[in-house]
Amino acid sequence: MIGVAPKETSRGGLLKALSANEAVAEAVKDLDVDVIAAYPITPQTTVVEKLAEYVANGLLDAEFVPVESEHSALSVVLGASAVGARSFTATSSQGLIYMHEMLHIASGLRLPIVMSVAMRALSAPISIWNDHSDVMNVRDSGWIIYFVSSAQEAYDTTLMAYRLAEDPSVLLPVMVAYDGFIASHTIEPVSVEGRDAALDFAPKRVTWETLDPKNPVTMGAITSPDYYYEIKYQQVDAMKKALERARDVEREFGNRFGRGYGLVEGYMVEDAEAALLVTASYWDNVRIAVDLARKKGLKAGALKLRLYRPFPREELLDSIKNLKVLGVIDRAISYGATPSGPLAVEIIAAIRERSNVAVQSIVAGIGQRTVYIEDYLKLFERLKEIGDRGERPDTTLFYGVRA
Secondary structure (H helix, E strand, C coil): CCCCCCEECCCCCEEEEECHHHHHHHHHHHCCCCEEEECCCCCCHHHHHHHHHHHHCCCCCCEEEECCCHHHHHHHHHHHHHCCCCEEEEECHHHHHHCHHHHHHHHHCCCCCEEEEEECCCCCCCCCCCCCHHHHHCCCCCCEEEECCCHHHHHHHHHHHHHHHCCCCCCCCEEEEEECCCCCCCCEEEEECHHHHHHHHCCCCCCCCCCCCCCCCCCCCCCCCCCHHHHHHHHHHHHHHHHHHHHHHHHHHHHHHCCCCCCEEEECCCCCCEEEEECCCHHHHHHHHHHHHHHCCCCEEEEEECEEECCCHHHHHHHHCCCCEEEEEECCCCCCCCCCCHHHHHHHHHHCCCCCCEEEEEECCHHHCCCCHHHHHHHHHHHHHHHHHCCCCCCEEECCCCC
16 A cells, blocks of 8 residues: 555545554544644654644644653643643653653543554563553543554544544543554555544534633642542543443444444354453454354354443443353553453453353463464363353463463
């Protein structure tokens, strides 16, 4: 696809060869974002490089602010959002952790910032390769979090992210997370809709409280115990509303553009006895593994968790209702927890009173340790054994680690 001229799609958009990083930048351009601030970090950098190019070439009328750190990047877009600007930043790994303080401030101030995260392992030791340690470290910072598995989904979800974040019943910041290098630098055909269609779907309108000299307000001031709890509970309530609105936004997007995802995607789970739940780029290979497992007589299926915060409990319960056993693959470690897969722990808690499905926590792919299709097949075989024996695992399988 490299070097191929864009082609018009049947719905009036253009088909372009883009990486996930470039697809996010394309969506930000189409959405006519006002302020972009960023600090370069591998493998995020090409997102903001492309946006800087758009601004320099006059394709995007925005203020591009190069800063001295990721903490400053989020501070800049936080300030921009506070005065009513549509704002964007991007980061990865240590950069996301460096932002940690400002993540809580952005959500606490109810500012609809959107940020892409090219997920990457955390130090020490230094690793520039992919896993999900960075996003799992900030999962409780009050941001809506999407995991996406392709460049097309990265483009589409960025459009949906602004629509959701700026909804007056939500007003929370959103992360669009995808696998560093695996998705961020892989070129794929992507249908882009253009500015008119993007802004028709997610129109620019200030729906949140802003700083205005003509109408002075105070934001983020010190708050006594008499009020702090209630203010934080407003974020809890906003997340509940965000789940309902996320369903609506997905449906509206599908109706308008002819592409849909759902909050939890399923593949051949209707009659499956064992399924693997994955996130982000593992989705493609695990579906191939399901096909191969079926040829071997295994009743296998696959699930992809797309929306992580707020957690789509009802969609998950509906997806697993016919299973005997669910394997949950985490690419992060919750040290000292039992099980040690953070996503598995959350799923066990979410379904325990309403499902008899056994859950096997699996940690794999740490530091981008390769997981092959044949590895998924081995996991399906193990899940079948668990289901046949009626076991209820309470430990984590650290798959692929050399002991």
